[in-house]
Amino acid sequence: MIKGIIFDKDGTLFDFNATWGAWTRGMLAAETGGDPVLFARLADALGYDVETATFRPESMVIASTAGELADKIRTVLPDLETDALLARMNAAAAAVTQIEAVPLQSYFTQLRGLGLSLGIATNDAEAPARAHLGRAGIIDQFDFIAGYDSGHGGKPAPGQLHAFCAQTGLDVAHCLMVGDSTHDLHAGQAAGMRTIGVLTGPAPHEELAPFADAVLPDIGGIPDWLKSENLLAL
Template structure:
């Protein structure tokens, strides 16, 4: 797809997992813990739930656009209940939200994020994060990585803007800044991120290949693909 990003981009909205932080290194153990909790401690059922939600029980790798890769805690919990979890949905959502908050204590950054975000804000861009994770977990990740001074907006699935791939998170960021969605670039690693950008009329949908998405799953949805967010300064310089 031809890159349509214009010179009018004033802000970047980042996905978090797979985009700013390494998905498998950060979440493989947490996802396994969540599956075991959902299975009420039964290892065989935990492996089934883990696989059904998109993570290989042996390698810990997560599939593109799977539940763990793209869904929120409520959606993951519902999927686990369908596939055999004996835990009531509402209770399981609360349990998963908490383990995702706990998992935010040990994020693995994709690159030197402080240096990267310094370059982007130095170029006059305002930055935000929109994730299918809960807002508390996102904010804790930002704090742990020392990125608070760079991030002016945070949206999670429970922030009241609607879930991905609905356009609400981008629209809320635009309203927060007083700009048009067409002046915002969305950067993410899976189809939900790109679909959200399309739904909101964002100025660009930039796919990164550092997460669970692949060239095959992202090519038809993204305006441009880059290896990781580390490539953004050079990409923007070429506008």
């Protein structure tokens, strides 16, 4: 039986390209001071397609921590100071308008009605993650929220997932990890959880399928999948 679900955030609760595509163009322009050569180099380094304002499936932005992204940005802009860059990134990310993959308030009310414990494991920092969940009106639905900087590490390591189980008292065998990247699915497998991939991030079905019990168009299909697999204690 599944008694707890832990979700990735970006690309899972919120549509990845719809949320971050246009925002990233502005961030790149600001950090490069409008220099077109540096802008193009930084976009390429981050796997960002300027013409479509989307991320390529192989982009490190999809699953990396903010710290890893700052390090990558500094390979193009080495004069930037890391802590200041991270502070700007986190402040700007906290303010971005998130595009919900499904109507989240009614969705998480439904999951709570099924008696499930719920958590968030993101490679974003915890502060902007809480800001996004708060603005969506769902932060109180979660028993556990962790970013890469919350003391449990980041994905694909399973530390955040183990911390969710420790906080909720659930066995990993009774938990499900849901995400839009192989980092999410590898973390779930490493923790000993079932895994579901969703297609609201840049990764295609064929990339996620080898590491997932199921790949769904979005998180909205999870309750029906759990019922079809007889994984709910109804």
